[in-house]
Amino acid sequence: MTQKLYVGNLPYTVDDSALTHNFSGYGTVQSAKVVIDRDSGRSKGFGFVEMATAAEAQAAIDALNGMSVQGRSITVNLARPMESRSGGGRSGGDRRPY
Template identity: 70%
Template sequence: MSTKIYVGNLPYSVDDDALRSNFSEFGGVSSAKVMIDRETGRSKGFGFVEMVSAEVAQAAITGLNGMSVDGRSIVVNLARPREANTGGGDGYRASGRADVGYGNGGFGGGRY
C-alpha cells in the first residue's frame, strides 16, 4: 500500500505547515505540500501528504476524510500514480502518417 495521500477541497487558508500538523496527529509525516497556482501564488485547494508507513497513512485517511476544516469537508484518500505526460499539452501534435503534411505530393499535401 502506498503512503502518499491526496487531500482535496482544502480551504485556501491552509498551508504546508497546517497540513503537516493535522496529519502528524496520526503518526510520522515525511512531507506535506499544498499545491500553489504559479500565476496567482494562491493555493489550488488540494495537496499531498506522505506518511512514514502504510498503516499510519490508512489511519489518517480514516480519521480525516470528510472532516470539516474552516467550513469545508475535506477529501482524503490514497494518491493515484501520476500519469505519463504524452505530449506538448496544447492539443496539437504532428500526425504519424507519412502521406500527410507539407511537400508530400501536390497541392493538398497528401496523395489523394
C-alpha cells in the same frame, strides 16, 4: 515505505505547516505540500502528504476523510500516479517560434 495521500477540497488558507500539524497526530509525516498556482501564488485547494507507513496513512484517511475544515469537507485518500498529459502545445523537438 512511505505512503502518499491526496488531500482535496482544502480551504485556501491551509498551508504546508498546517497540513503537517493536522496529519502528525496519526503518525510520522515525511512531507506535506499544498499545491500552489504558479501564476497567482494562491493555493489550488489540494495537496499531498507522505506518511511513514501504510498503517499511519490508513489511520489518517479513516480519521480525516470527510472532516469539516473551515466549513469545507475535505477528501483524504491514497494518491494515484499522475496521468500523462497530452496535446496542448508544440512537440518537444520543435523549437521554432510561433
